[in-house]
Amino acid sequence: MTSQSSSAQNSTAFDAVLFLSFGGPNGPDEVMPFLENVTRGRGIPRERLEAVAEHYYHFGGVSPINRLNLDMIESLRAELARRGRDLPVYFGNRNWEPMVEDTVEQMYADGHRRVLVFPTSAWGGYSGCRQYHEDIARALDALAARVPDSADDPLLLRKLPQYWAEPSFVDAGADAVRRAVASLPASDTPTHLVFTAHSVPMSADAASGPVDDTAERTGDTTNGEGITAGGGRLYSRQVRAASNAVAEALEGAAHSDVDQVWQSRSGPPQIPWLEPDICDHLESLSAAGVSRVVVSPVGFISDHLEVVWDLDNEAADVAEKLGMEYARADSVGTDPRFITMIADLIERYADGEGDLRALGCADNGATCRPNCCVPVRRPQRA
Ligand SMILES: CC1=C(CCC(=O)O)c2cc3nc(cc4[nH]c(cc5[nH]c(cc1n2)c(C)c5CCC(=O)O)c(CCC(=O)O)c4C)C(CCC(=O)O)=C3C
Ligand SMILES: [Fe+2]
Structure with a gap:
């Protein structure tokens, strides 16, 4: 493989990372609104929601997920800095603040145009992969609505591949x-x-x-x-x-x-x-x-x-x-090797050389090809 492009001047290089997660409440008042965000339009029975709310109240209404994500982000920033990678890491969620729509708007305002997305799910399938693509698509729709000029200077969001086999x-x-x-x-x-x-x-x-x-x-x-x-x-x-x-x-x-x-x-x-x-x-x-x-x-x-x-x-x-x-x-x-893995994944694609799309997932939340997280469909034979 030729490698003439490890510099930041490379126009296909990425300039930031979006750490994309599920989100969780930070206190009792946030529990029900959070659960309503999670289950919007999904036909989860009310009794199930109330039971799940009790699980959160048991811990004072605070999900551990936000603290854990912030810790991982801090370690990842340190690891990228150690490697001399000038890639700021932003945090956004599907269901709770910081909401991915707001984070993406901020990234755009900060001048980022090519962003690698690290999802906190290792898996393919709807919940593990496709839904994160939907988050990306929703954030880009919000950006188009909030910053109409962004159409002339578009933002690229490219999700990193599933990493369960790393x-x-x-x-x-x-x-x-x-x-x-x-x-x-x-x-x-x-x-x-x-x-x-x-x-x-x-x-x-x-x-x-x-x-x-x-x-x-x-x-x-x-x-x-x-x-x-x-x-x-x-x-x-x-x-x-x-x-x-x-x-x-x-x-x-x-x-x-x-x-x-x-x-x-x-x-x-x-x-x-x-x-x-x-x-x-x-x-x-x-x-x-x-x-x-x-x-x-x-x-x-x-x-x-x-x-x-x-x-x-x-x-x-x-x-x-x-x-x-x-x-x-x-x-x-919390294992340092997991942070190393994230940094390795980022470096594998940060210069725009590895063809992530060949691995099954498309850019900007577009539909994955059939061997990933979209419904099974038999390929047409000529
Ligand atoms: C595969 C998978 C992962 C792993 C991949 C990934 O990590 O993304 C995952 C992660 C998570 N699931 C989480 C929480 C919830 N999941 C729910 C509901 C659901 N999960 C589903 C699947 C998955 N979920 C499904 C098919 C549903 C049914 C409704 C729907 O299709 O949406 C509900 C609603 C109530 C309920 O039904 O239990 C809650 C509150 C939290 C945050 C916990 C915290 O606060 O610390 C995390 C990380
Ligand atoms: Fe996928």
């Missing part, structure tokens, strides 16, 4: 599992490993990803590595592949088996979501004689509310009632 993501996850295993009292009993991620409706999972006859095109990219079986389910297959990779990296650790489970489902009960649920699974494991479990929240970047409530309270209670030894592994967000 070695440092896997290594950080494996070390967190090792620490959790070591935190349990020493025992001859084997430790049963359980990997958990956010559940999604099965219909949503099935609707994103490659079909069989495009599978061969998906084996050679960052977001597609190891993904060869067809028929949608990009998200759940990536999650499983990441869990398997973490388990393989643990070689020699005291674990006897690996299970993939799901958590935090919502929606009406008659609509199927990915299963088994973590709590049901603990019951099954106990019935099968398992008495020592480590849970890895592989699906989550940081210890946000769904981790500290659903795993550290609900699942931990179930384990206690069942008389199981239980430990939850840290999420990867």
Whole structure:
């Protein structure tokens, strides 16, 4: 590969980073407005919202997600500065302040025109990828409305690729599992490993990803590595592949088996979501004689509310009632290797050389190609 363009003068170089996340409330008064933003138009029953609000109130109405994101951003700024990369990092969210629309307007006002977007989800599929593209598109629509002249001097927002297969993501996850295993009292009993991620409706999972006859095109990219079986389910297959990779990296650790489970489902009960649920699974494991479990929240970047409530309270209670030894592994967000991974991803594309679009996701929130997060469609043959 030729590399004549590592300088900032390169017109295809990027000039800033947008750290794009989910958002969460900073106090009790923000809980319901936040939840209304999250579920706008999504058919989540009122009782579910009220139950989820209680989870937030349990922590004083403060989600840990904002503090954790700000910590990651601070570490990322330091890492980019250490590498001599003059790329300011901005923070924007889908559902709470700082809202991505406001952040993007500020970035534009500050003179940025080519922006790399780092999403705090490692995954493909609707919730993990497509919805972040929708956020990008919405922010650009808002910019066009607020700054009509921006059409003459447009802003480019390019989302970084899914990073669940990055070695440092896997290594950080494996070390967190090792620490959790070591935190349990020493025992001859084997430790049963359980990997958990956010559940999604099965219909949503099935609707994103490659079909069989495009599978061969998906084996050679960052977001597609190891993904060869067809028929949608990009998200759940990536999650499983990441869990398997973490388990393989643990070689020699005291674990006897690996299970993939799901958590935090919502929606009406008659609509199927990915299963088994973590709590049901603990019951099954106990019935099968398992008495020592480590849970890895592989699906989550940081210890946000769904981790500290659903795993550290609900699942931990179930384990206690069942008389199981239980430990939850840290999420990867506080591991320095995860920050290094973000900086590496940024550097891989910062000079405008790597063709991110070839990896499946388009610029400015446009629709991803069919092997990513848009509905499965068979390619037309000539
Ligand atoms: C795959 C996935 C991720 C991982 C990828 C990623 O990280 O983006 C994720 C992350 C998160 N989910 C979060 C919170 C919520 N998710 C909800 C609802 C939903 N999540 C879904 C999926 C996912 N969600 C889905 C299919 C729904 C149903 C409604 C809808 O399709 O939108 C609801 C509404 C109430 C409820 O239904 O439970 C809340 C409050 C928080 C912030 C927590 C904090 O405050 O610390 C984070 C990081
Ligand atoms: Fe995508």
